[in-house]
Amino acid sequence: MSQPLSVALGKKIKLADFDPAYNAGLKKSAGQSQADEFIDSLDGYAERLYAEHRRAILIVLQGMDTSGKDGTIRHVLRGLNPQSCTVTSFKAPSSAELAHDFLWRVHQAVPPQGNIGIFNRSHYEDVLVVRVRKLAPQDEWKSRYERINNFEKLLCDGGLTILKFFLHISKEEQRKRLQERIDQPEKRWKFRMGDLDDRQLWDEYQAAYEDALNKCNTDHAPWHIIPADHKWYRNLAISHVLSETLAKLDPQCPPPPENIAGLVVK
Numbered sequence: 001m002s003q004p005l006s007v008a009l010g011k012k013i014k015l016a017d018f019d020p021a022y023n024a025g026l027k028k029s030a031g032q033s034q035a036d037e038f039i040d041s042l043d044g045y046a047e048r049l050y051a052e053h054r055r056a057i058l059i060v061l062q063g064m065d066t067s068g069k070d071g072t073i074r075h076v077l078r079g080l081n082p083q084s085c086t087v088t089s090f091k092a093p094s095s096a097e098l099a100h101d102f103l104w105r106v107h108q109a110v111p112p113q114g115n116i117g118i119f120n121r122s123h124y125e126d127v128l129v130v131r132v133r134k135l136a137p138q139d140e141w142k143s144r145y146e147r148i149n150n151f152e153k154l155l156c157d158g159g160l161t162i163l164k165f166f167l168h169i170s171k172e173e174q175r176k177r178l179q180e181r182i183d184q185p186e187k188r189w190k191f192r193m194g195d196l197d198d199r200q201l202w203d204e205y206q207a208a209y210e211d212a213l214n215k216c217n218t219d220h221a222p223w224h225i226i227p228a229d230h231k232w233y234r235n236l237a238i239s240h241v242l243s244e245t246l247a248k249l250d251p252q253c254p255p256p257p258e259n260i261a262g263l264v265v266k
């Protein structure tokens with residue numbers, strides 16, 4: 001993969017430099033079978049992470065509507081034991097959530113030791129939709145980048161590994177996917193009129209994403225920019241990062257109870 005998936009710290013990220021249709025020159029069938037190998041490797045690691053019960057992983061999925069957040073969960077995480085996984089989808093905050101600071105609801109959803117947590121949207125909405133749709137004053141959302149970095153550092157210091165994925169699609173690919181949602185009866189449930197309003201604000205969202213990627217690309221919680229016009233390449237790239245990360249963490253089962261060797265169960 002010659003287009004980097006994560007961006008070197010200190011290097012200014014310009015989304016225009018990243019091709020959403022990048023596929024490393026692979027054929028779809030080859031990419032799919034590589035992805036299957038990575039995906040198959042995840043369950044063993046996740047099982048040991050659960051047994052070890054010391055560390056946890058948080059996967060943050062962000063991207064424009066139709067960028068494939070749901071598809072990633074369905075395809076890449078399909079082999080994981082549901083007992084050790086949590087998926088949290090962040091919607092517009094409730095009045096109770098709005099009465100707290102913006103990280104309150106997020107902290108409660110952070111996976112406990114041994115688990116893999118998936119955020120379908122996340123605290124980044126608080127510097128994305130909130131900024132673009134002017135849901136909070138500028139002073140407020142501008143102060144949030146630093147608060148997010150501090151929050152993520154606190155979580156990492158506590159044994160959490162954070163993997164943040166920006167699913168990067170082109171405006172034309174989004175047009176096709178939205179049209180499919182309108183035209184194909186089985187996909188219509190996914191369509192919201194609000195998606196068209198957000199599409200009108202495409203440039204504003206891209207600018208907000210660029211800022212979030214630049215201001216919150218830290219060494220403790222780096223961003224991965226995932227080319228997402230090809231669903232199979234998106235799955236390959238994400239499963240690759242996940243599998244590599246778990247291999248590096250190398251979770252270990254705890255030692256068995258003493259004097260177990262030779263024990264016969266009657």
Ligand code: ADP
Binds near residue numbers: 120
């Ligand atoms: P999705 O598009 O994720 O499949 P929905 O269609 O229910 O699911 O959309 C969730 C909506 O909630 C999105 O429009 C998103 O921008 C919005 N949302 C998430 N977090 C916040 C937030 N903190 N403030 C305002 N809106 C938010």
